[in-house]
Amino acid sequence: MPCECCHKEIESKSKSESDEDQLVISGNAEHPANLICELCRNFYENGWVTGTGGGISIRDRERELLYLAPSGVQKERIIPKNIFVMDFKNKAYIRKPENLKPSACTPLFIAAYGIRNAGACIHTHSQSAVLCTLLFDKVFEISSIEQIKAIPKVTEPGNLWYSDKLVIPIIENTEKEEQLESTLREAIEKYPGTTAVLVRRHGIYVWGETVWKAKVYNEAIDYLLELAIKMRQLGIPTVKQLE
CATH class of the missing domain: 3.40.225.10 (Class II aldolase/adducin N-terminal domain)
Incomplete structure (x- = not known):
């Protein structure tokens, strides 16, 4: 029994x-x-x-x-x-x-949630993201491109204007992903207007208030990263000089 x-x-x-x-x-x-x-x-x-x-x-x-x-x-x-x-x-x-x-991304996601009160966080190994970290030094910068208007100002209501400059910090890669947490936190705090952080020779972290906004930001940023690579190849500055 x-x-x-x-x-x-x-x-x-x-x-x-x-x-x-x-x-x-x-x-x-x-x-x-x-x-x-x-x-x-x-x-x-x-x-x-x-x-x-x-x-x-x-x-x-x-x-x-x-x-x-x-x-x-x-x-x-x-x-x-x-x-x-x-x-x-x-x-x-x-x-x-x-x-x-x-x-292994979990500690970095938690950092974005805690500091930015995000609703979703995305990490990709986009080739455009990786290439841009090899073309730019401490920050990625681009201005006067229509797609910039898809990115939020973060520090105030609304999105960036066409003529605004998008700035995304670049941090150095580490052997283990979780070791990036402290430098990612520092970058988010140092650049209060950013909704993304690039990791050299690695990829990008993007977050937003909701999953759909995070998706939009990720798509818009990847478009701008790819465009910046082509602009550099053609000798076009990514930041338009004021006339």
Whole structure:
């Protein structure tokens, strides 16, 4: 006759696993776990992430949860059950998928959430981002380009004007991604108007008030980075001189 206590243990374990899965399984396309999978595929198709590199996280402000893409999973193949969930207040994981590791980007995402009160944070290995860190020194600068108007001023309401200068700080890469946290924090605090930080020979971190704004900022910035490379190749200054 089966042991009753064993049945209770199995039943309790199944219930616990089910509760954890409920954090990431939803028929709502706008659920953070579903959006992370969708956007990772989108970034893969755009060539911004390859293999298992890059990452994204989304903050659920209502429940104060962070949803994070895992490490070691090809971005175009991520499914909701691969997603990590963290309690934003105490920074403890409340869902950790078996046999997967949290993204090494996590400490950097948390920095952007804490300092900028962001709603989502994106990290890509865009070739344009990497090349621009080899063409510019301490900061990336570009002005008088229409797409600049998609980027927020951050320190005041509204977006940059066409004639404004977009400035994105560049920090030096490290052997391990989590070692970038302190210099990324310093860059965010030193440049209060930035919504992104470039990492030399590595990629870029971009954040926004919501996941959709972060996506828009990332797309606009990547467009401007690619354009800046072409301008440099043609001998055109990226910052227009005042007449």
